[in-house]
Amino acid sequence: MRVLAFLDGTLANPDAPHIRVDDLGLMRGDGIFETILVVDGKPREQGPHFDRLVRSAAMLDLPTPDRAGFERATQSVLDNWTGGSEMALKWVYTRGVEGGDGTPTAFALGMEISEKVKVQRREGISAITLERGIDDGLAQRAPWLLLGSKSLSYAVNMAAVREAERRGASEVIFTTSDGGVLEGPTSTLIAAYGRTLRTPPAVLGILPGTTQAALFRAAEREGWVVKVEPIQVNELAEADGLFLASSVRKVTRIHTLDGVQLGDSTALLAELSRLYDSEY
Ligand SMILES: Cc1ncc(COP(=O)(O)O)c(C=O)c1O
Structure with a gap:
């Protein structure tokens, strides 16, 4: 089922x-x-998602999104949803029509969660590292590349997922040109080392994740150490657990990286999932 509102x-x-x-x-x-x-x-x-929409709009020189409008559209979608208990709600905001008066096209669309995502939540994922062609400092040197915005230009991200599938995996961890770790094409990387959770910083040109932020809030409250700091590719193998987090997939366990099976992190996943859910 899908529900669309303006x-x-x-x-x-x-x-x-x-x-x-x-x-x-x-x-x-x-x-x-x-x-x-x-x-x-x-x-x-919802608040952090809207704040990020505003931030992306500023990076693309789009008019500031209308908060009350997105809230109205969201409410209409929620009020008319008769699908499953979970929904993926998309907000879309474009530059409008070519040669027009600059009025953005904007809507909210509620959709079911795909079966593929549900299976990945349950069974975990196999990921490969792929380079993204960016290095530390590029996001600041070249803001026109819009690194770290949630732009609609996701063709490269989707191509990376297809490359992973060609290589027998289902997900990707993007890497920098200088040996660092970035994010997934549609997710944030989180690495657990004992009772410490680490994720790479947005300053590298990646999206600050709302799911990661919620998980880190809850984890910190329960005594975990949380660190937003650079992670080197060669540190991944030493982690007790690697996870890709995003709104729709929630916290998902990586069981295999670059063809090598990782240690069993199912108990860790259960704990992180409990922490994340405890925020709601
Ligand atoms: C590139 C990228 N990084 C990270 C994320 C995770 O963000 P969130 O947890 O806010 O969904 C997404 C979400 O789709 C994404 O597209």
Whole structure:
């Protein structure tokens, strides 16, 4: 099931066409988005997702998104959802039509969680490291590359996932040109070392994850040490557990990295999942 709403709160048929063929979001991937997990009608981390939408909009020189409008659209989607207990709620915000008056195209779309994600949550994933062609400092030297924005230009991210599938894995950990670890194509990397959780910093040009932030908040409260700091690729093998976190997948365990089976981290995953869920 899917539910579509615009920022004035009106609902529309998600199976009917609504986007003009000259929308710059469609023509050039020129726009931004957020994907929010909704559980039992309650959106998780809605505030941080909106803050990140605003931050991405600023990076792309888009008008500041209308908070009340996105809240109205979200409420309409929630009120009309009759699907499963979980929903992936997407906010989309593009530069609007080519040659237009600059009015953004904006909508909220509620969707079911895919079976693939549910299986990965249960069974974990096999990942490979792939280089991303960026180094420490590039995000600051070249802000026009929009590193760390949640832009609609995800063709490279999706190509990386296909490359992983060609190599018999299902996910990717992007690496820097100088031996550092970045993030997944649609997720944040979290590494556990004893009672310490580590994740690479957004300053490297990666997206600050709302799921990682929620998990770190909860973990810190229960006495874990949490560190947002660079991680070298050669440190991954020494971790007690490696996880990819994102709103829809939640915290997912990596069981195999670059073809090498990792130690069993199912108990650790159960603990991190409990911590993450304890935030709600
Ligand atoms: C590139 C990238 N990094 C990290 C994340 C995780 O962010 P969040 O936990 O806020 O969903 C995402 C989410 O889809 C992403 O696309």
